[in-house]
Amino acid sequence: RITPQPGVDPVEAAAAVAGESSTATWTVVWTDLLTACDIYRAKAYRVDPVPGTNDQYFAYIAYECDLFEEGSLPNLTASIIGNVFGFKAVKALRLEDMRIPYAYLKTFQGPATGVIVERERLDKFGRPLLGATVKPKLGLSGKNYGRVVYEGLTGGLDFLKDDENINSQPFMRWKERFLYCMEGVNRSAAATGEVKGSYLNVTAATMENMYERAEYSHAIGSVICMIDLVVGYTAIQTMAIWARKAEMILHLHRAGNSTYARQKNHGINFRVICKWMRMSGVDHIHAGTVVG
Secondary structure (H helix, E strand, O other), X not given: OEEEOXXXXXXXXXXXXXXHOOOOOOOOOHHHHHOOHHHHOOEEEEEEEOOOOOOOEEEEEEOOHHHOOOOOHHHHHHHHOOOHHHOOOEEEEEEOOOOXXXXXXXXXXXXXXXXXXXXXXXXXXXXXXXXXXXXXXXXXXXXXXXXXXXXXXXXXXXXXXXXXXXXXXXXXOHHHHHHHHHHHHXXXXXXXXXXXXXXXXXXXXXXXXXXXXXXXXXXXXXXXXEEEHHHOHHHXXXXXXXXXXXXXXXXXXXXXXXXXXXXXXOEEOHHHHHHHHHHHOOOEEOOOOOOO
């Protein structure tokens, strides 16, 4: 979805977006003659007005697969959204959707499991799974946090989850939280006779810390861990590889997505984020609550 600057033809704006996100630059360079630019340059092949608007257009742009490194979400996004959103020819720009060729899609790991595997591990079939997030998300001690997990699961929830910003703060370090959470899970399972679960947030400042937390969650019996979208595409892909090897389900919290998904004329549609995360190997994605 492009909103051209006043006086800029929408077709020209679409062509400029295609060029800037592939082989072109802001000026003419003789080095274009050293490569097959006609092949590698992205093509804007269709421009349609957005219904109900006066200055917005849907631009359809095609890219050669050879422009992107195989299996690399950082490289894909560096081209598609890397520089073009600050382009002067457009007043606003929004990536609404992507159709990804099968040949390129298969170079990504993709999700190791799905809802079927989670149902098998929870032994819950024939109805929706019911979960919730621990509240208040900040300030609880480890023991009280575990109590909330136990009470929620015993009260009928299938699983509880950490929120996006509960990591390892002074009021409750991550290892303390993990231990009390799993104690609550195990006690509730024993009391109800059902399989219960809790999504343990392993988000951290470094990959080394994330590995440590994820491996510990696996060691104490958790079958699922979670990370935040804000850790970045490389970290997400890396954790997805680890989760598959460890046979753990990986949940992703969409923390930060509204900074670029909320505006209707600029940013990225959440649909695209979901596709990227599934390509990366995330099993399921936080999509917001039923209310609020």
